[in-house]
Amino acid sequence: MSIDTPVRTPGAASSADAETTVMPPAPRRLPSAIRPGDFSSTDVALLAFSALSSFFLVWVAFYQITSLSGVLGFLVSWFVLFIAMTWISTAQVIERQVATDRVVATLVVSAAVLVVGLVLFIVLWVAYKAVPSIHWTSLFTKDQKNFQPASPNALSTVGISEAIVGTMEQVAVAALIGVPIAITTAVFLNEVKGRGVKLVRTVVTAMSGTPSVVAGVFIYSIFIIDHIMNYSGFAASLALVVILLPSVTRVVEEVLRVVPSGLREASLALGAPEWRTTWSVVLPTARSGVVTAVLLGVARIVGETAPLIFTAFGSQVMNWNVFHGAQGALPIVIYSDVRQANQSFLDLAFQAGFVLMSLVLVLFVLARLFSRVRDKDAKKRGDLPIEDDALARMFLPVPMEKSENLS
Amino acid sequence: MTTTPLRTDDMAPAPAPARDPKGDHLRLAGSAAGEIEAEGVYAWFGSRLVLENVTLTMERSKVTALIGPSGCGKSTFLRILNRMHEVVPGAQLAGTVGLNGVDIYGSGQRAMDTRRHIGMVFQKPNPFPAMTIQENVLAGLKFSRSQAKHRDDLVEEMLTKAGLWNEVKDRLGSLGGALSGGQQQRLCIARSLAVRPSVLLMDEPCSALDPTSTLRIEKTIQDIAGEVTVVIVTHNMQQAQRVSDFCAFFLAEENKPGRVVEAGPTELMFGNPADPRTADYVNGQFG
Ligand SMILES: Nc1ncnc2c1ncn2[C@@H]1O[C@H](COP(=O)(O)OP(=O)(O)O)[C@@H](O)[C@H]1O
Ligand SMILES: [Mg+2]
Numbered sequence: 300m301s302i303d304t305p306v307r308t309p310g311a312a313s314s315a316d317a318e319t320t321v322m323p324p325a326p327r328r329l330p331s332a333i334r335p336g337d338f339s340s341t342d343v344a345l346l347a348f349s350a351l352s353s354f355f356l357v358w359v360a361f362y363q364i365t366s367l368s369g370v371l372g373f374l375v376s377w378f379v380l381f382i383a384m385t386w387i388s389t390a391q392v393i394e395r396q397v398a399t400d401r402v403v404a405t406l407v408v409s410a411a412v413l414v415v416g417l418v419l420f421i422v423l424w425v426a427y428k429a430v431p432s433i434h435w436t437s438l439f440t441k442d443q444k445n446f447q448p449a450s451p452n453a454l455s456t457v458g459i460s461e462a463i464v465g466t467m468e469q470v471a472v473a474a475l476i477g478v479p480i481a482i483t484t485a486v487f488l489n490e491v492k493g494r495g496v497k498l499v500r501t502v503v504t505a506m507s508g509t510p511s512v513v514a515g516v517f518i519y520s521i522f523i524i525d526h527i528m529n530y531s532g533f534a535a536s537l538a539l540v541v542i543l544l545p546s547v548t549r550v551v552e553e554v555l556r557v558v559p560s561g562l563r564e565a566s567l568a569l570g571a572p573e574w575r576t577t578w579s580v581v582l583p584t585a586r587s588g589v590v591t592a593v594l595l596g597v598a599r600i601v602g603e604t605a606p607l608i609f610t611a612f613g614s615q616v617m618n619w620n621v622f623h624g625a626q627g628a629l630p631i632v633i634y635s636d637v638r639q640a641n642q643s644f645l646d647l648a649f650q651a652g653f654v655l656m657s658l659v660l661v662l663f664v665l666a667r668l669f670s671r672v673r674d675k676d677a678k679k680r681g682d683l684p685i686e687d688d689a690l691a692r693m694f695l696p697v698p699m700e701k702s703e704n705l706s
Numbered sequence: 707m708t709t710t711p712l713r714t715d716d717m718a719p720a721p722a723p724a725r726d727p728k729g730d731h732l733r734l735a736g737s738a739a740g741e742i743e744a745e746g747v748y749a750w751f752g753s754r755l756v757l758e759n760v761t762l763t764m765e766r767s768k769v770t771a772l773i774g775p776s777g778c779g780k781s782t783f784l785r786i787l788n789r790m791h792e793v794v795p796g797a798q799l800a801g802t803v804g805l806n807g808v809d810i811y812g813s814g815q816r817a818m819d820t821r822r823h824i825g826m827v828f829q830k831p832n833p834f835p836a837m838t839i840q841e842n843v844l845a846g847l848k849f850s851r852s853q854a855k856h857r858d859d860l861v862e863e864m865l866t867k868a869g870l871w872n873e874v875k876d877r878l879g880s881l882g883g884a885l886s887g888g889q890q891q892r893l894c895i896a897r898s899l900a901v902r903p904s905v906l907l908m909d910e911p912c913s914a915l916d917p918t919s920t921l922r923i924e925k926t927i928q929d930i931a932g933e934v935t936v937v938i939v940t941h942n943m944q945q946a947q948r949v950s951d952f953c954a955f956f957l958a959e960e961n962k963p964g965r966v967v968e969a970g971p972t973e974l975m976f977g978n979p980a981d982p983r984t985a986d987y988v989n990g991q992f993g
Contacts, residue, residue, distance in 0.1 A: 492795055561832040565894070568790055569901060570822035571849035579849065583836035 349384035429653035432646040443615040453643040461617040462627040473539035485551035507545030514541040515606035530612040532621035538606035547596035554588035594666035604630035739767040739935045740904030747801035758963040769936040771946040774956030779964030788824035789817040825898035829910040831890035833882030840878040846901035868896035888919025908938040
């Protein structure tokens with residue numbers, strides 16, 4: 300392969316300060332690219348060739364020779380053959396080392412594309428199924444009390460406000476109970492040195508393996524069967540706490556772990572007691588990570604269905620009181636309506652799914668905004684922000700614009 | 707209160723403020739340099755003895771430098787002087803450390819009180835990243851819940867002492883992490899001085915800094931040395947000569963715990979050391 304060498308323009312050499320200014324050469328293009336992003340025209344040609352030839356081969360095999368069918372089978376066979384062709388052709392044209400390298404790179408990129416594509420597909424599909432039939436005002440203001448699914452314009456008189464209110468209340472109460480306990484436990488795990496720590500960590504880890512349906516049955520069997528409590532949003536909150544606790548605890552613990560121990564020592568060396576050190580130094584330093592962990596934990600329980608079925612039970616009618624009586628919830632609407640053999644029910648189920656996803660998205664954006672408030676303050680004053688935590692960047696959809704911070 | 711608080715203001719030249727029964731005044735009393743006497747100090751990490759029979763006096767208002775090769779126990783010794791050693795799990799010690807004649811490890815002495823009287827600056831600058839410059843300076847007071855009356859004056863005084871005031875006076879509300887490394891270290895010095903300790907311990911405070919910042923901090927050390935006793939660990943022989951009045955040479959022979967080989971006035975230690983190992987070390991023969 301030839302390497303393009305930059306051509307120095309004679310004009311530059313003869314300019315006034317030619318002696319002092321040396322024009323930097325254009326960066327060399329290395330012959331064999333290692334990173335998945337570096338593709339030369341040869342690479343692209345090889346990939347295109349492999350993709351096309353494998354496509355036609357599979358097409359012939361599927362529809363001409365045998366009479367196989369099925370889109371999924373076709374796609375999988377195509378992909379497998381595509382990888383094989385890529386390796387063989389690259390090995391022929393370039394060499395085997397490069398071929399292996401290229402195949403691994405292609406697999407890695409394919410995995411990323413698959414994940415992003417899948418998420419986009421789910422989101423867009425739900426939106427596509429939900430949005431055309433939405434009656435926006437009734438959706439958010441009416442409940443399902445007067446649902447007449449047979450009538451042609453059924454959705455203009457019903458909505459899922461009872462489920463939206465129910466989900467928000469149940470999740471808010473669960474967060475109010477669960478988050479302080481989770482943060483305190485994480486502080487215990489990370490800041491306290493003692494014998495109990497290992498045991499508690501093991502228990503928390505085991506607890507995070509609790510199937511969510513078991514969490515629901517647990518609350519059901521200790522409160523509702525014995526009539527200590529009736530079906531209510533609060534019972535659902537308790538079941539959600541069981542799920543929220545271990546996940547938030549473990550993530551907050553990880554966040555606290557990356558707070559430099561030098562800060563704790565500095566605080567102790569100033570004569571601060573341990574609790575002061577945790578409260579005034581460790582937690583504020585880890586603030587954005589803690590907020591992110593909490594919001595991600597909340598986002599996770601928003602969509603939980605199984606724990607709600609035996610606890611909140613679900614309701615067609617608006618019930619504002621989270622502490623008394625069966626209460627609707629978005630996941631329950633989806634769960635019960637999607638199984639009805641009626642288009643209006645189906646539409647409503649997808650609309651509930653759409654609202655639920657939007658709720659989760661709002662939580663993610665909130666997490667992003669919340670964890671950046673302090674940075675914004677710093678930016679206003681013209682300082683560089685303190686480094687953002689990797690965790691937030693990993694989970695959140697809004698990318699970090701470094702250039703914005705440098706302005 | 708049955709415990710006797712550390713008395714650090716015995717030698718205070720200024721009239722002592724009215725004592726309140728809790729002894730809180732000690733934190734805000736006009737600073738008076740203290741004298742530290744370590745006697746027969748041993749230190750262990752787990753079962754490993756790392757420091758053996760160290761007896762050393764750090765004189766009032768003077769700068770004492772602890773020198774010696776890496777791993778000979780200088781940091782360990784320094785951390786024993788303000789009870790930071792016990793923060794490490796499994797760390798143990800023997801011997802006594804007196805601040806103005808009061809054993810800081812005596813029964814009834816609380817580590818927190820000791821640390822307010824004996825401040826510490828670490829090798830790596832560690833301002834609290836979630837606090838502003840002003841909040842950083844006042845952090846120690848906040849932690850001990852002291853109400854400083856003239857907070858702004860105090861912040862200015864401490865930042866001036868640390869040689870940072872002119873550089874940050876227009877942005878006291880910025881985060882501490884937004885400063886350069888040398889500025890951060892001076893902020894840490896200001897933060898330590900704000901609780902008016904009688905002794906300031908510094909563990910290689912300049913080793914992470916550029917030469918200009920190093921000189922700036924050396925000047926700060928000389929400026930504050932009158933009001934506070936300074937104990938500084940350094941690997942830089944020129945620095946030890948420039949800033950210190952007294953020197954102690956630590957050495958750990960192979961597989962043996964660290965000990966003090968020789969201690970004395972800095973000129974003698976560098977000009978006419980009694981022990982050949984000291985001469986070798988200060989002349990750069992080993993370590
Ligand atoms: N946290 C610790 N746990 C176990 N051993 C330690 C710890 N800190 C220091 N040591 C050991 O104690 C000895 C003295 O260390 P240190 O006081 O840091 O030396 P110096 O500051 O003179 O370089 C070294 O051998 C070191 O390995
Ligand atoms: Mg050291």
